[in-house]
Amino acid sequence: ALVMICGSRVCERWSQSAGKARVCAVCMVLAAIALIGLAWADAGRLNVLRPGRPALTSTIKRAGAVLLYLLTCAQHACRPLKKAALNDHVPHASRGRWNALDGVTRFGWSGSAVLGGYLVDRGGYALTFVV
Numbered sequence: 001a002l003v004m005i006c007g008s009r010v011c012e013r014w015s016q017s018a019g020k021a022r023v024c025a026v027c028m029v030l031a032a033i034a035l036i037g038l039a040w041a042d043a044g045r046l047n048v049l050r051p052g053r054p055a056l057t058s059t060i061k062r063a064g065a066v067l068l069y070l071l072t073c074a075q076h077a078c079r080p081l082k083k084a085a086l087n088d089h090v091p092h093a094s095r096g097r098w099n100a101l102d103g104v105t106r107f108g109w110s111g112s113a114v115l116g117g118y119l120v121d122r123g124g125y126a127l128t129f130v131v
Contacts, residue, residue: 003070007077019082027078034071039066057119067078 007027015023041064083102090098119128 003073004076008074008080010079011081015081020085024078024081024085027074031072031075034068034074037068038065038072039128041068 011027013024036078083099085100086098116128
């Protein structure tokens with residue numbers, strides 16, 4: 001949570017010079033690259049996340065996995081900017097409807113997290129990218 005709070009503050013300041021859309025796009029690409037990195041690590045190439053494997057001996061590998069995980073928080077750090085951009089471009093009278101629709105999409109994201117947790121438990125993190 002602290003990473004997302006700090007990230008939101010950084011995104012807010014950066015958006016004043018670069019614009020909300022550009023900052024959100026960069027954050028989403030950064031998070032996607034980090035997720036691919038985590039899947040790559042789980043596939044055994046870094047022997048970091050695979051269940052049942054021996055404990056890591058390298059602090060650098062462990063720190064790399066933590067860094068990749070923290071970078072995935074970039075997609076959530078720009079959430080306030082996305083909400084502000086939505087409200088900037090929607091007429092005041094229909095903001096409630098659009099925010100409700102946005103809430104439904106966020107609920108769908110939470111539901112997919114349950115499915116993702118099940119898949120990770122069954123076959124490892126890389127399996128979620130196959131589905």
